Amino acid sequence: MQSISKKVVLVGNFGVGKTSLTRRFVFQKFADEYLTTLGVKIDKKIMNLPDLEVNLIIWDIAGEVSQTKVPKSYYLGANGIIYVFDLTRPSTFKHISEDLDYIKQLLPNVPYILAGNKKDLLSEEELKRTISEFPIPCEYLTSAKTGECVEEIFQDLTKKMTNR
Amino acid sequence: MEDEILQQLKSIFLEEETQKRTLLEKEVKILQNEISPEQISLRLEPIVNQKVDEIKSNMSALSGEALGVAIRTQIQNNKEDIIDALYPIMGNLIQKFIQAELEKLADNINKQIDDTLSWQSIKREFLGLFGIKQNNQLMTAAMKPQIEEGMVIYQNSGLLIGHYTSKGTLDQDMIAGMLTAIKSFVEDAFQQKGGNLDMIQYGTLKIIIQNSYKYYTVAIVSGAVDTNYKLKLLRYLDLFAERHLSKLQEENLSEGAVSVLLDKHIKEFDPNL
Ligand SMILES: Nc1nc2c(ncn2[C@@H]2O[C@H](COP(=O)(O)OP(=O)(O)OP(=O)(O)O)[C@@H](O)[C@H]2O)c(=O)[nH]1
Ligand SMILES: [Mg+2]
Numbered sequence: 001m002q003s004i005s006k007k008v009v010l011v012g013n014f015g016v017g018k019t020s021l022t023r024r025f026v027f028q029k030f031a032d033e034y035l036t037t038l039g040v041k042i043d044k045k046i047m048n049l050p051d052l053e054v055n056l057i058i059w060d061i062a063g064e065v066s067q068t069k070v071p072k073s074y075y076l077g078a079n080g081i082i083y084v085f086d087l088t089r090p091s092t093f094k095h096i097s098e099d100l101d102y103i104k105q106l107l108p109n110v111p112y113i114l115a116g117n118k119k120d121l122l123s124e125e126e127l128k129r130t131i132s133e134f135p136i137p138c139e140y141l142t143s144a145k146t147g148e149c150v151e152e153i154f155q156d157l158t159k160k161m162t163n164r
Numbered sequence: 165m166e167d168e169i170l171q172q173l174k175s176i177f178l179e180e181e182t183q184k185r186t187l188l189e190k191e192v193k194i195l196q197n198e199i200s201p202e203q204i205s206l207r208l209e210p211i212v213n214q215k216v217d218e219i220k221s222n223m224s225a226l227s228g229e230a231l232g233v234a235i236r237t238q239i240q241n242n243k244e245d246i247i248d249a250l251y252p253i254m255g256n257l258i259q260k261f262i263q264a265e266l267e268k269l270a271d272n273i274n275k276q277i278d279d280t281l282s283w284q285s286i287k288r289e290f291l292g293l294f295g296i297k298q299n300n301q302l303m304t305a306a307m308k309p310q311i312e313e314g315m316v317i318y319q320n321s322g323l324l325i326g327h328y329t330s331k332g333t334l335d336q337d338m339i340a341g342m343l344t345a346i347k348s349f350v351e352d353a354f355q356q357k358g359g360n361l362d363m364i365q366y367g368t369l370k371i372i373i374q375n376s377y378k379y380y381t382v383a384i385v386s387g388a389v390d391t392n393y394k395l396k397l398l399r400y401l402d403l404f405a406e407r408h409l410s411k412l413q414e415e416n417l418s419e420g421a422v423s424v425l426l427d428k429h430i431k432e433f434d435p436n437l
Pocket of ligand 1: 012013014015017019021031035036061062117121142145
């Protein structure tokens with residue numbers, strides 16, 4: 001089968017769960033303690049599509065309050081972006097629009113996915129209220145802890161990156 | 165007659181008045197003179213100058229502390245801006261320092277090597293007197309540089325295009341990504357236009373990096389790598405880029421094809437592999 005490599009970059013504020021989502025996706029594990037990422041951590045997982053093997057090289061980068069603070073070289077050559085925010089911290093999704101504008105200008109035509117993480121920490125009520133506060137609609141509500149929707153975001157992004 | 169008397173009387177009675185009047189007139193004249201702008205500035209100047217001198221001499225004492233506080237607050241409030249501003253300057257300073265230290269180190273090593281070599285030859289000759297042959301063969305073989313891994317990587321994304329491995333123990337996809345992150349970090353930090361990182365030492369391994377436009381080629385080498393070997397290898401990697409990479413279009417580069425070429429090229433460089 002044909003095999004290709006794709007660079008995926010996880011971005012978003014610090015502590016929103018980028019490392020946890022990657023760890024859940026790659027190793028099926030979760031840890032409660034918080035070890036902030038320094039610089040960038042690279043992981044890899046092979047995603048099998050019906051007719052194509054996709055080698056995902058995942059760049060889990062250190063969170064920043066604003067995406068403009070992330071070294072540009074980390075974004076270079078990215079094939080897909082996952083923008084992660086924390087559903088329990090509105091400050092982490094207040095600036096989605098500005099951040100996305102910045103990313104789109106750096107990486108025109110590169111697919112991206114929004115993931116509102118830590119869904120397990122909110123009740124139905126709270127979730128409804130939080131969703132109503134989103135500045136733009138968000139497709140995926142995830143939990144690195146329970147694994148909810150984690151596989152899905154990577155799968156969806158892979159399809160978008162390979163135009164399937 | 166009457167007139168005369170009157171005049172005399174007048175002068176007697178008014179003498180004092182007249183005197184007072186002339187005196188007053190004089191004083192008015194003097195005062196007028198004194199409050200003229202020229203005079204005022206003449207008088208004020210020394211006073212003002214003295215004050216200015218006083219302020220000047222106290223300035224550093226006065227404002228030193230105030231400035232210090234202001235700067236501290238400024239730094240506290242705008243840490244990131246200040247780091248942004250200082251970063252390039254510091255980077256250059258650090259780079260200069262490192263460069264100087266490296267040169268010193270290189271000199272020391274060269275001197276040491278010279279010393280050791282001459283010591284070795286003395287020892288060899290001395291032992292030779294007793295018919296003892298020194299066998300350095302083993303040692304030399306253990307220290308001989310050997311290419312463990314080779315990689316061709318996209319400058320931008322850090323994705324692997326092709327690879328060579330002698331052991332196959334490393335995940336080259338991840339190494340390629342990490343190397344690219346480190347490389348761009350170092351190159352950003354030193355902000356040297358056109359400057360490229362060409363070697364990283366990791367434990368006993370040397371990571372030798374040859375940059376071309378869209379790609380860079382890496383050889384991970386074990387053993388004793390000296391400048392000579394490094395330059396030779398860099399030139400050879402350069403040749404690889406020239407021979408193969410410049411012809412390949414990004415679109416139809418297949419990992420397999422590049423890997424085959426790299427394998428051949430590396431074995432050509434070191435036939436013992
Ligand atoms: N309950 C819950 N906790 C989570 C979830 N995801 C992450 N966490 C916790 O949130 C904290 C931060 O997670 P990380 O994955 O390290 O966050 P990060 O985005 O990588 O942070 P930086 O590397 O600093 O940018 C950790 O204590 C995690 O255990 C989740 O889905 N649910
Ligand atoms: Mg992290």
